[in-house]
Amino acid sequence: MSTPVHAPNPQLAVIPPEAAAKASLLRRVLRNPLALGSLLFLAVIIVSAVAAPLLAPHNPNTADISAVLSSPDSGHLLGTDGAGRDVLSRLLFGAQFSLAGALLALVTSIVIGVTGGLLAGYYGKWIDTASTWVISMLMALPAIIVLLAARAVVGPSLWASMLIFGVMLSPAFFRLVYASVSAVRNELYVDAARVSGLSDTRIIGIHILTVVRAPIVVQSAIVGGVALAVQSGLEFLGLGDINVPTWGQMLSDGFTNLYTAPLLIIWPALAIGLTLISLTLLANSLRDELERSNAPRRRRRKQPAEQPAVVGEEVMRHDDGGLAGEAVLRIENLSVGYETGDGGTKRVVHDVSLTVARGEVHGLVGESGSGKTQTAWSALRLLPEGGRITGGSIFFHGDDLAALNEKDMEKIRGSRIAYIPQEPMSNLDPSFTIGSQLVEPMRICLRMSKKEATTRALALLARVGIPNPERTFAAYPHQVSGGMAQRVLIAGAISCNPDLLIADEPTTALDVTVQAEVLDLLRDLQSEFRMAVILVTHNFGVVADLCDRVSVMRLGRIVETGPTRSIFAYPRHPYTRELLGAILGETSPRGPLATFDAGPSASPSRKGALR
């Protein structure tokens, strides 16, 4: 290994994009009027603090006994305080000392917290243990009490108490840096840097500090505010050094003269309050901007795929031969849309129509993003936040669910339409026992007593093939396997004798061996209770196994629908053929699934598929 080869200028690769991002972050923060106002106010305060000796008309500590508590006049623009000192001068010098004190605490806490966090996070081991201990001790002590205790030793000194408070505040930075460093420490690029021989200091400097730099800036605004607040509190108690004018001292003096000169307390209170609010607003908008710039893609991933080419395409209907029985659910021209950030609506389901009869299993097939789950959730009226039915009807035994109010819908859910989710573990509430989650709906929907519901829940658990119902009943979700959890969810779904069962990929998250068992169970239960079932899946194998009828969905539309046997025998739509091909292994294994743009007419083998 040749150590120093790469060393010439590693910063080149890292810093320019970071710096650019930072510059634009600042610019974006400045566009926020609240943040801009806060920055301007803080700038004014800082300038007046620095220029206090030039601006102040009087010495802040010169007491004029003959002019105690005088009202504002030309000599004293804001009047004098309880000792006859000029209020304006004290306010200006107060800014200087108060801010300097807060700055001292801030710098102390940054130095200790960042260094400690870097060392503990990067090297781990005993440094980690020791510093974590010190930190938890610091956090268990009320700062004021410690500062008071310290005062008993060192006497009243602004600088000493702010230094000590800086130490007390260091956990704020320690925890921040520690968390980031432990997360970054084992990243591949840090390993790579280490393997290629970069020294620890360089790795910390280049790779780790850049990660935590922005959060440290945000945290500084917060910690600076806390330092100023506690400092003022301490001085307000009358425990400060009387020769050092601070806003806290002025508050204290104002409070003593609250009855005679209430105006005295207003000035320092305003100065402290506005500075603290500015710091908070600044920290908030910095943090918001940071989060926004760190997560630009998150929203997009949730959006289903774009749907350009297939507008207005005809649904390919295979000859029905009529429904096998009375229609339980009839969806007509359903459209579903999601609110977009700019107030528009993004449609994810277009013009979907399908009918499910009693005792029939209707498969809804398509790849992810095809709108099949959205259609299923619409029938339950449980679309995620921002989503709504934008058109069409969902007739359930004649009632239009799309137009029903929430209260009536609650009466239908569970007792008449039930739902089996895809991911078993995340669909059980981790804080309650499995038993209580089964009993609760039965008590509401079937108006059962707790005892009746418990008996029925145990019977259901046995029915879905759980070997020890009592034990599972008393267990928490994290104590059972995924297959068991899915059986529990199935038991829950059928517990109130629904007419319609909506199963959203009920086997996708399970092991292959368990999948077959769960499918068997679903088939048995379906025929036993003569339920209508909508089975959402991307797997034609499952369709062949269970479904009487299939609708193939693509890009939010149904492209082909008909009896399962007919679709398997004579798939007409090229997309259906591709999906079928995927399970039959006819297409090349790496071929993309939905890349064709043209409509069905472009397919060369179309004739052969027609009956």
Next chain:
Amino acid sequence: MLTFIGRRLLTGVALLAAITTFGFTLLYLGGGDIARKILGENADQQTVALKAQELGLDRPVLVQYGDWISHAVRGDLGTSWFSGQPVLDAISSRLSVTLSLVTGAIILIAVISVVLGVLAATKRGWVDRFAQLLAIVGHAIPGFLFAVGLVLVFALTLGWFDPTGYVPFLTSPTGWAKTVTLPVIALALGGIASVTQQVRGSVIDALRNDYVRTLRSRGIPARRVVLKHVLRNAAGPALAVLAVYFVGLLGGAVIVEQVFAIPGLGQVAVQATTQGDIPLVMGLLVATGILVIIFNLLVDLAQGWLNPKVRLS
């Protein structure tokens, strides 16, 4: 569960030992000529030496520390150097006052944060904007500044409450309420701001869980799902924030007590530190340390009750 409590208690005791050692070292090594401080500048050398001997200050610090510890574990925290009152008495007589303020503030924080946080998360709109505003103001304005404002408006101008003093609950419940209401509000504001934010955030997160949809698909009304299932899952992070805030609450009480002239621990603290009454300061460190440890233990127990994974592992 018992081992869980045992382990937490053990950590607490270790923490307390660390705090007292730290405090003792700081106070006794950094304190300079303590006997001289007590007697004042005019006392002659011999009297000072006698005083130091009387207080045991002429012994090595390690011996003094061992002495203090051996008494402390038996519940004897020594006597105040200035009043001669046993430290334990001085503290316990004031403790109930401070505790009633702090407990009141905790209850107020919990109730308001849960109600406001849940409303902000589920209703959004103006409730949400109000909660955001409250978060900024509550975070930015220190409790004592707010306290001063409350005194000005509600006690001095409107006269609804007493500006200063404290009436024990057992003496007069209405008097107690009149003296305690404003300080409790002032103390609670910061906590309300941060805990409401946390409740709002974790309720929004919990609402996105898959099981919320599944529970609603079973016919459980949305409100019930929120109040029973979502809230329970969201409570953990909120409690953690409350536990951190408790420490700040004890510190805040010191200053707020001063504003309202309430004879609690804060007054003892200010007095003891101004005089350099080291046994009393040590006693205060121990008392606050124990309070923090007990509160954290209670929070841990509540977390265990809320979250079966914590309880059963």
